[in-house]
Amino acid sequence: MRLHPLTGLAAAGSTAVITTAAGSWPLSLAVVAGALAVSAAGGTARRLLPAAAAVLVPLTLSLLMVHGLAYPEGRTVLAEWGPARVTAEGLGFALQRAVQVCAAVLALLAFSFSVSVPDLVAAMNAKGVSGRFAFVLASTLTLLPAIAAQAERIRTAQEARGLVIRRGLVHRAAAFRLQAVPLVLALVDDAGTRAAALEARGFSSSGPRTSYRTVPDSTAQRLLRAALLLAAAAAVVLRLLTSAAGG
Amino acid sequence: MSSPSLTLPSPAPAAARRRWLLEILGALAIAGTYVFLVLNQPADITGGPGSASALIALSGFLVGAILLIIAVLPSLPASTVVLIPVALVLNIVLGQFVGSTLVPFYLDAIGTVLIAVLAGPAAGAATGALSSIVWSFFNPTVLPFAAGAALIGCLAGLAARYGLFRRFYLAPVAGFATGIIGGVVSAPVAAFVFGGTSGVATGAIVSAFRSMGDTLLAAITKQALISDPMDKAIVFTVVAVLVYALPRRTRFQFPFVRRHRVLAGKTPGEGAGQDSTPAS
Amino acid sequence: MPLPTGPVLEAGIQSFTFHDGGGPVLERIGFAAAPGTLTAVLGASGSGKTTLGRLLAGWLTPGSGGTLHGYLELGGTRLDFGSGRAGADANGQHRVEPRIDPAKWGRQVGFVPQDAAAALSTVRATVAEELAFGLENAGVPRPAMVAAVARTAGLLGLTGLLDRNPARLSGGQLRRLAIGCAVISGPAVLVMDEPFASLDAAGAHELAALVRHLVASGTAVVILSQVIDGLLLAADQWLVLAAGTVAAAGDPASLGPETGLVPAGIRRVGGAAGVDRGALSTARTAPASTGNAEVPAAAGTAAVPAPPRETAGAGAALELRDVSFSYGPDARRPRNKGHWLARSRNAAQPPRQPLVLAGINLAVRPGEIVAVTGPNGAGKSTLLRHLNGLLRPTTGSVLVNSSDIAGRAAGETAAAVGLLFQHPRDQLFERTLLREVRFGLDRLAGAAAAGERAAAALAAVGLQGAAHGHPAELSASGQRLLALAIVLARRPSVIALDEPTVALDGDGLAVLDAAVRSAAAEGAAVVLVTHDLDYARTAAHRLVALDGGRLTER
Known part of the structure; x- marks a missing residue:
């Protein structure tokens, strides 16, 4: 049974949200690996990798440049040239943010490169x-x-x-x-x-519409989608509560 | 007497009220998110990963942008809706190209501003927001900037509405001002969601400000104030060149252009009683 | 034959004006089409027939699209426009202008624009879904939709293409799809804008059969055209437009060429379209078609061209030596070609043929006009693009003025070789015609001479009066003539013309012929490619045929 496009969208979206909310190294790396594996299994890796690289390489370089060279809050100085100060905290922050963004981006791209757009539209x-x-x-x-x-x-x-x-x-x-x-x-x-x-041809008609293309759906997938959305919402709420309590 | 079967009914006032409500809610969501982020930023800047600010920035701006789309999109005429994908292609192709070069500009709003000038602020705002959402199909990092893009489209439409495209030298000025506002609003997204910028050239500028001891949000806002106004001045100028190259019939097929005398030159049609245009 | 009944679509247009501040585009036009009839709206390029067609079909709605004074009547419902005051008027409370609902109008009147690709939704992934788009929006239940799609596809010969992506269709297939989208809801009226333009004989024949079928089944078919061919000779009525108003109307038999009622700008092509004229009318077309093969119809220009100066072959202005060409594996291939139909804009090559051009040898002397003929998809446009280096031969060489153009940029070769595309819209970017012709001329001829040359070139194509107008506001014919002026102003030694009869009306073609002949008389070598054999015979000194990638003298 084929995956309903909205199930894919819910999976990718909630993965991105949960990764952002959790903000943990291991989870982000696991999501990166998982997204790449899904894409490789679906045969879309060849198109996905260049697109992902075009987005993520400049972003990662930029993050390394911003935080690697200048991180006033950093204490552990590794190297120093004039105004530029390379700190361990800065590099850590940059890498950590980069991995987190990579995870979200790859999860979403794995979806958009594998989905059938006509099915999604229908x-x-x-x-x-x-x-x-x-x-x-x-x-x-x-x-x-x-x-x-x-x-x-x-x-x-x-x-x-x-x-x-x-x-x-x-x-x-x-x-x-x-x-x-x-x-x-x-x-x-x-x-x-x-x-x-x-x-x-009735583009602006207000009445009910029908669809020529049929997209198979199932109760299981509907439940799965609901569960994914709930999980994402729960992750956000949890993060907001802990940060309110801690901050 | 005309039969009702071939003609359109008059628009219902209830639909207009619903649209206004959604537009206001969308604008409030965006403004509220921005205010919250700016007020809370000192505590949160080094708050580590997965910060609550990232989630608030993401959800607040995105919800606002989506509300704007839901409000505006159904009310646009088909001729404008059909132009939006064209504008999006222009945005994406130019933005992707310029983003990959070492220029600290984006030029990813030419299509948005074009629609705003031809079809008005509401259409411009919807185009900006849609542009970010559709573009995120290839580049998910632009998704959080949907609200900023909507703001650019809206401001460009207002600039056109109040005649800033009637004189060629005013277009870059309007672009410059739009860039200042747009940059300030978008900076928290870059700071809290990404912790930096998406391009190497812009990253270098942020890095310079950071090394002078600025907070991340301050550094990114300053970088945005360097890049965005110039960028939008260029974009507005390019759009002015393009719309003035369009033949009259094409330009004046847009009711917004006719009604508000957006462009210089003799304006035909209804409401042209006070024809005191300098050119022609 | 259906019984003659009252008109299903009727229009009385006092005037129609666009919102661009110009004068009326249409004035004093009466139109009526009865079920089961074929109406031809004839007019030269820029005569207003497309505007009329769009107005009739609800594609141009009075109010938002322009100001109409008059009425439209569809299926017994009459809508009056322009008698009520516009909403802007403060004391005009009495009557509100009716606003046409394009969807409801479109269910009864189908329209097929000239550029079929622009009519597609761009959001449907297969031909079947594209056909169903209108039914989906009307909320037709799925089983009925499937049946309607199958029926329409059968009618149009699209059955084998139902799962194809619309973006990968050839030009002719696209036009069929656009017709299918227009007729799937079973409209009482079908309006088609220049449906035969750029179709070759086979494509035109199929389309004519389809039109006859629709007429026989009770549809009122309206064809807008600047060319009179066999099918239109058999129409039930003609409405001839000139400068936005009715120049003549009535039965085709009463508007024969001998009456002089039809302006010369409307070309008559006899059997050239390859249309079997027997089905609808037998008696009246026979005498008409004999005298009609002259192209163009303008008097005096159809004379046999003067022979070129006899010069030695070594002095050829243009020479192709053993040129072969195939689209490489990584070259972006133009649209896939269907088995029987034509293309609209770009060269389309048969997908499985490795060599598009195979060992072409051709020499054109200064002053000589050579026509390359062949069916659609034979590679004529591909050949033409080799002349200035837009495409490079896989093997062999192209010589202009005895020097090989390999390694020179196409933009540089353009100084010696002027290439005229079918659709020049892509080439125009300036605000006025004069600036357009002058562009880049200063560098070539010096500022002083450039102005003179540009003005002279515009005069040579009869556009001097519009020198300060906007190029995009010219008719399609005018745009081609402007592109010709751009070429002429540069005085190239080779002029290459792609399908001169497409997008040019009779007047425009006469101007083009005259201008090209005078350029040839001054020593330019001219190559033109066309699918129109009759035209090639009248316009050229020498004919060669391109078929299967090879050139043969005729």
């Missing part, structure tokens, strides 16, 4: 989530490659007009204008046509 519609939100999500994902291809076509068309993009910020900025203007104009025009087409 499931959201069935649960009464505004059809317009599902539309924005699905349409953005469809348009991303289409608009990239359109931008490429515009670049080609302008090369054929004799445009040679030279190096340097000014030239690139000028070239950006030349390519952005027809792109935005075409996108706004196409959106106008699409809006009319959607309206004619």
